[in-house]
Amino acid sequence: MSENSQNSKKRDKNGKSGIFRFWVYVVIFLAVAFVGVYVANNVFGLSARVVSSPSMRPNLEVGDIILIQRTGSESINVGDIIVFYRSLDGRLLYDEVPLVHRVIKKSDSTLTTKGDANPTPLYSQPYNEGNVTMDRVLGKVVLNVPKLGLVTVAVEGIPYNVRLALGASLVLLIFLLDYMDWRKSSHRGSKQS
Numbered sequence: 007m008s009e010n011s012q013n014s015k016k017r018d019k020n021g022k023s024g025i026f027r028f029w030v031y032v033v034i035f036l037a038v039a040f041v042g043v044y045v046a047n048n049v050f051g052l053s054a055r056v057v058s059s060p061s062m063r064p065n066l067e068v069g070d071i072i073l074i075q076r077t078g079s080e081s082i083n084v085g086d087i088i089v090f091y092r093s094l095d096g097r098l099l100y101d102e103v104p105l106v107h108r109v110i111k112k113s114d115s116t117l118t119t120k121g122d123a124n125p126t127p128l129y130s131q132p133y134n135e136g137n138v139t140m141d142r143v144l145g146k147v148v149l150n151v152p153k154l155g156l157v158t159v160a161v162e163g164i165p166y167n168v169r170l171a172l173g174a175s176l177v178l179l180i181f182l183l184d185y186m187d188w189r190k191s192s193h194r195g196s197k198q199s
Contacts, residue, residue, distance in 0.1 A: 028180070028184070050075075051075055051076035051077070051145070052073055052074065052075055052076075052148075053073075053074050053076075053144070053145070054071055054072065054073055054074070055071070055072055055074060055089060055104065055106075056069065056070070056071055056072075056155030056158050056159060057069065057070045057071075057072060057106060057155065058103055058159060058162070059103075059105075059106070059121075060123055061105075061106070061107065061121030061122070061123050061124055062087065062106055062107070062108070062121050062122050062123060063122060063123040064122070064123075065087070065122050065150075066087070066106060066122075066147075066150060067152065067153070068156075068159060069152075069153050069154075069155050069156035069159045070150050070151065070152050070153060070154070070155060071150070071151040071154045071155040072087075072089070072106065072147045072149065072150050072151075073147070073148050073149035073150075073151075074089050074144055074145040074146065074147055074148070075145045075146055075147075075148045076144070076145040077143075077145050077146055078140070079112075079117075079140045079143075081146070082109060082112065082117065082143070082146055083109065083112070084109050084110060084111065084112055085108065085109065086108070086109050086146045086147075087106060087107070087108050087109075087146060087147040088106070088107065088108075088109055088117065088119065088138070088143055088144075088145070088146045088147070089104050089105070089106050089143070089144040089145060089146075089147065090104060090105055090107070090119070090138050090142045090143045090144060091104050091105075091142045091144070092104075092105065092142075093139075093142055098141070098142060104144055105119075105121075106121075106147065107119035107120055107121050107138075108120060108121070108122055110127065115139060115140075116137045116138060116139055117137075117138045117139075117140075117143070118137055118138075119138055
């Protein structure tokens with residue numbers, strides 16, 4: 007075999023392995039992220055949420071990511087920030103975005119909460135968000151990462167099919183750029199021979 011055909015095979019193989027290597031890294035990253043989230047949630051009782059309401063300003067801003075520790079009532083004290091579900095006529099509303107408020111009073115059966123930016127606790131009916139029973143509590147906030155969740159807040163208003171199309175377009179663009187780079191290096195190699 008001539009030297010030119012061996013070089014073109016190496017370039018071809020290198021060009022293809024660039025795309026392959028990219029997807030291997032993506033799969034490894036997603037697998038590590040999935041295992042990390044699973045372990046954090048099931049072993050350590052941690053979960054993360056993006057703050058979507060300004061009710062906790064100035065301590066928590068819209069777009070902050072909060073880390074939530076699952077906990078019992080004995081670990082929740084006045085002054086702690088908790089995350090909880092709304093309830094309507096005794097039914098938990100799991101499909102709604104959970105609320106993030108500070109505990110301002112604690113009794114044996116309920117926690118009275120208030121958003122830092124709210125002038126008073128919310129006792130409005132039918133939700134009665136001011137008095138929270140422990141079955142509604144997801145946990146207490148143990149860490150705040152400012153502004154890291156702004157992308158999800160921005161994307162939230164975009165319809166699902168548009169987000170899917172944008173994601174597919176991004177993947178296609180990555181493939182196209184990698185292919186163009188491979189063709190350019192392949193063309194450069196054939197001119198040098």
